[in-house]
Amino acid sequence: MKSSAVAKPIGTVAARFGLATHVLRHWESVGLLGPERDSAGRRRYTDDDVFRVAVILLAKDAGFSLDDIRAILTGSDRSAVLLRRREELLARIARAQASLEMVDHGLACDHADITSCPNFRAAASARLLRQ
Known part of the structure; x- marks a missing residue:
């Protein structure tokens, strides 16, 4: 379940990490993120989503590919990766x-x-x- 704190727009989350918004959209398209949408269809990032962005960046800093990160986070083939x-x-x-x-x-x-x-x-x- 997502945290109940105030959800943040994509621009705020991207700026917090020094990322372009298209990076977060791409991570969503490959299944790493799943922010909720507001009534207008805009992405709204909860604290859990923001934490997941930090986890993804930590894994990227460690040299993992996005496919590897997805496997680690979903548990599929985590040990093999x-x-x-x-x-x-x-x-x-x-x-x-x-x-x-x-x-x-x-x-x-x-x-x-x-x-x-x-x-x-x-x-x-x-x-x-x-x-």
């Missing part, structure tokens, strides 16, 4: 960690040509073996 995203993040973290290690080594290495550094050469050779 979250597990897939977890694996993607772990892979990204591993790449970022490897990049950081290379940068740290490059900053600490006193070889004029980093490709002549035995540690760097070992890392590059290990990469060749993975191909």
Whole structure:
């Protein structure tokens, strides 16, 4: 059930989050939002709707697609979506960690040509073996 607080027009809700009104309309068209309508057919957003907008933005900030957000919010395939995203993040973290290690080594290495550094050469050779 929707909250009983005073409903807000689409422009007010969009402005609160720094969004264009067409974004909220699109989210409604893909099933993420369902604001009530007044007698003139205008969208009226309750506090629950506004909270849902915040949830959608939080999920978008976390890198989820609108389809994934819908699955998470509706419970359909939520675990599958979250597990897939977890694996993607772990892979990204591993790449970022490897990049950081290379940068740290490059900053600490006193070889004029980093490709002549035995540690760097070992890392590059290990990469060749993975191909």
